[in-house]
Amino acid sequence: MTMDDYAACYSLWASTEGMVLSDSDSREEIARYLARNPGCSFVCARGDELLGTLLAGHDGRRGFLYHVAVATDRRGQGIGGELVKRGLAKLRAEGIAKCHLFVLAGNELGRGFWSRSGWEERNGILLFSSDT
Numbered sequence: 001m002t003m004d005d006y007a008a009c010y011s012l013w014a015s016t017e018g019m020v021l022s023d024s025d026s027r028e029e030i031a032r033y034l035a036r037n038p039g040c041s042f043v044c045a046r047g048d049e050l051l052g053t054l055l056a057g058h059d060g061r062r063g064f065l066y067h068v069a070v071a072t073d074r075r076g077q078g079i080g081g082e083l084v085k086r087g088l089a090k091l092r093a094e095g096i097a098k099c100h101l102f103v104l105a106g107n108e109l110g111r112g113f114w115s116r117s118g119w120e121e122r123n124g125i126l127l128f129s130s131d132t
């Protein structure tokens, strides 16, 4: 993914169920994210049509995936799985051994995908957030 893909990505994210957008999805913040994690995020496109996205990055210790999304009419063709595979391969190449991601409670589609893809659903962890 490059910033040339941003507009199409944002419009896919905005129309994807189970995905919450925030200030961190602005053009400036996504540009900073891509610059900080070069080569980790991917899109799947055919011609001008954007089919899927994956944001991936790490903090030097653990990897994190965000915004795994595939256009509704292109699901079930292996696109999501392939995007994740590529993101993980890049994180692994950077020496990152473990990766986490967040799924909104109630997103059963996402939950099913991650479980089917071999990801372990973690219990006993609470997420706390604060403004800096």
Ligand SMILES: CC(C)(COP(=O)(O)OP(=O)(O)OC[C@H]1O[C@@H](n2cnc3c(N)ncnc32)[C@H](O)[C@@H]1OP(=O)(O)O)[C@@H](O)C(=O)NCCC(=O)NCCS
Residues within 6 Å of the ligand: 016, 017, 018, 019, 067, 068, 069, 070, 071, 074, 075, 076, 077, 078, 079, 080, 081, 082, 101, 102, 103, 104, 107, 108, 109, 110, 111, 112, 113, 116, 117
């Ligand atoms: C989740 C999502 C990205 C999956 O994309 P996709 O391209 O349809 O997934 P794939 O075709 O690559 O599927 C990979 C594997 O997961 C399985 N799978 C996909 N969605 C599944 C689901 N909801 N439940 C169970 N298994 C699922 C597929 O059958 C496939 O299994 P296989 O490798 O044994 O054949 C897509 O449904 C989507 O964009 N959902 C909305 C956004 C979202 O919820 N993102 C994740 C939240 S963090």
